[in-house]
Amino acid sequence: MDWMDTSLLPVSPLLVSIVLIIVIYTITTQYCGQIRVKKVQFTDNQSVIIDEKTGLRGSVRKLSVTDAEEPKSPFDLFKIGLRKSKDKFCLGNRQSFSSPIKWITYDEVYEKIQLFGSSVTTLMGEISTNNFIGIYGKNSPKWVITQLAGSAYSFVIVPLYSTFGDEAIVHVINETELKIIVCDTVSQAYHLYKINPQKLEVFIIMEPESTFQSFEKEWSDKVRLFTFEEMLEKGYSNRLPVKVPDDNDLFMILYTSGSLGLPKGVMITNKAYLNAVKLTISLTEENHFSTEDLSHVSFLPLSHTMEQLTMIWAIYSGGRIGFLTDGIESLFDDLRDFKPTFFCSVPRLLVRVYMSFSKKIHSKPIIWKICRYEINKRIEEQKHGIYRRNGIIDFLFFREFRELLGGRVTAIISGSSPIDRDVLFFIRGVLSCPVIEIYGSTETLGLVSSTMFEDVDAHHVGAIFPGVQIKLIDVPEMGIFVSKDQMGEICIRSKCNMLGYYKNQEKTEEVLDSEGFVHTGDVGVWLENGALKIVDRTKNLFKLSQGEYVAPEKVEQTYLFCDLIQYVYVEGHSLKSYAVAVVKPNFKRLRKEAVDIIRKLPKTISLPIEKKCENMKDGESLEEITNAELCTRKEIREFVLEKMNSIAREKGLKGFELARNIYLTPEPFTVDNGLLTPTMKLARMNLRKHFANTIKNLYEEEKCY
Incomplete structure (x- = not known):
C-alpha cells in the first residue's frame, strides 16, 4: 500500500485539521516571535545587610546613567x-x-x-x-x-x-x-x-x-x-x-493627598528630583526597556510622584507624551489612539482589564482552562527572560486585550498599592510584557524599591534601588517588635528624600529623623531572598483579640473582586475576634441578584415586593425598592457577605481576615464628602469617624450569619 494514499486511512478531515493546528501552534510557540531579555543576576539576593545590629539594608543594584553630561536641573x-x-x-x-x-x-x-x-x-x-x-x-x-x-x-x-x-x-x-x-x-x-x-x-x-x-x-x-x-x-x-537654579534650591512643593487632616507640602529640591530621575533611568536601562519610538499616555495626576518621574523620563528619552481627551472614563479610547509603548498605571485599572477578560472567558470552562494553561506556561518562560506574542491562543484570545492598551505596550509599571496575584499573572501572561511594581512615597519621591523582570512572584515590592537604605523599627504602640514579629515600620534614607514639610517643622520632625531617615508609616517584612514586602500602613493595621494582625487594605482589595461591591471599608477591634465591613454596593448588579434572593424566601412571607419578584423573569432588575430599603434587608446583607467571603476564600484569605458582619450603605464614597482622598484611596480616618456608630452596632449585633 502506498503510504501516501490517505484515502484508506480512517481519519476525518476535522481530526487532520486539529492535528495540523496543534503542530503549527507548537512550532510557532517554540521557535517564532520570542523576545529575550538579559537575565538579572540578583533575583535570589535582592538586598544586602549593611549593619547587623540595626538591620540596615542596602541595594545590590548598580546605578547606570549613560549620558556623559551631568544634568543640573x-x-x-x-x-x-x-x-x-x-x-x-x-x-x-x-x-x-x-x-x-x-x-x-x-x-x-x-x-x-x-x-x-x-x-x-x-x-x-x-x-x-x-x-x-x-x-x-x-x-x-x-x-x-x-x-x-x-x-x-x-x-x-x-x-x-x-x-x-x-x-x-x-x-x-x-x-x-x-x-x-x-x-x-x-x-x-x-x-x-x-x-x-x-x-x-x-x-x-x-x-x-x-x-x-x-x-x-x-x-x-x-x-x-x-x-x-x-x-x-x-x-x-x-x-x-x-x-x-542651584542644586539645593526648591524645585517643587508636592502636597500630599491628605488622608489625615490637611495636606502637607513636601519640599523637593532640584538635587533630589534629579537623583530620582537617575534611579528611573537606571531601572529602565537595567531592565532593557526600549526607548525606540517611546510613547506614553499621561493620565495619573502630575501632582503624583510616579507620573512626574514617568513624564520627565519619557522626555529625557526623546519620547512623545499624549494626554487624556476627556476623563479617566475614556482612558482606553485614548490608549487605542495614542498607542503607548510604556504604561504607567495603578492596580485598579489593571483589575478592569482582568475583569473584562474574566467575564468573557469564565463562562466557557474549556477555553478558560486552555487560557490558564497558556498563561502559566508563559509565566514559567518569563522566569528565563522570554516574552512572546504568538500562537493560536494568543491570536484568538489574548491579542484583543493587548489592544485595550493600544497594542504596543512592552512594559508596565504599577504603583500606589499591591497588585493581586491573579491579576499580576494575568497581565504578565496575556499582555506578554513585564509588570514592575514600585514602592515609594511622596516624601521619598516615589522610589524606594521595585520588582524585577524575571521575578514573577507576587505580593512583594522587590529590590532596593541603588543608593537607598532601609531599616525596620519597632512600633510599640501597635505591639509590633522586629525581633519578635519579624516586621516593623519601614524607614528610608536616600538622596531622593524630601527636604521637609513646608512651614511645618513639627510634622517634619515626626517623619524625618536626625539620621536622615524618613519614617514611612508603612509596616514591612523582609522575605528570604531579601525582597521587601509591604504589610500595610501602621495606622491601618488592627490586632484582633486572639493576637492576629489584619491588614485591611489587602482584605478590601480582595473583596473588590466581588462584582456586587463598589467600595468596601474593613474595620476591627482589639477586643473582638473578627472584622466587620461597610459596603457601598454596585446597585445595578445587586438589583438583578435581589430578585432571585427574595424569591428564595419562605413562602409564608407575602409582601408586595415578594409578590412582585415571584412574577419577574430571570435577569430582570428590581426597581420598586429604594437603595436605602435594599441595604436594610437582612437577606440581602447575608447574600452580599457570603458572596464576598466566598471570593476571599478562593483567593486565599485566612478565616480571621474575613468580615463576619456588614453594613450596606447607599451613601456614595467621594472626595467631596471626605470618604476618599484626592488619589481615590479610602480616607480611613474620616471613614472611621463617619461610621463609628455603625461599626459599634455591627459588633453589638454580632455576626450576620
Missing part, C-alpha cells in the same frame, strides 16, 4: 531629549475624540518654555511676589511647559490636585502665599478667587472659554487675567535669558 533633562528628538513630536492632545491629535515638537516646546518663563519672571517682578506658581488642572502640554519653564527660570512649582476640597486648596494657597495660579478654565479661576480673594492676584488660563472676556471685565479691578497664549506673546517682546 529638570530643564537640562529636557535639553537632552531635545538633542535626541529635535524635530519629533513631544507633547500632544486633542479637543475631542472627533478632532485630530495636535502635536508640538521638541523645538516648539523649547521655544514655548523660554517665552512663558520670560513672561512669568517679568510678571513676578511686577507684583512683588515670591517665586512660587500654582498649577490647578488636568494634565496637558501647557501643564508640562509651565513646569519646565519653572525649572529654566527658577520659579517653584506648586501643583494642586484638581480633586482637593476647598479647605485644602485655601490651606495650600495661604501656606505658600500663592499669588499666581495657572488653571484650566475661567470657571476654575472664578471658584479659586471666590474661596480665597485675599491672596490671589493673577490667573493664567490654559483653555479660555467664551466667558473669558466677561470675567476679565467684571474682575479687572480685583485680579489680572491672561490666557496662556497672551503670556507667550508677552515673552516675545521681552525674552529673558534662562536662569537655572
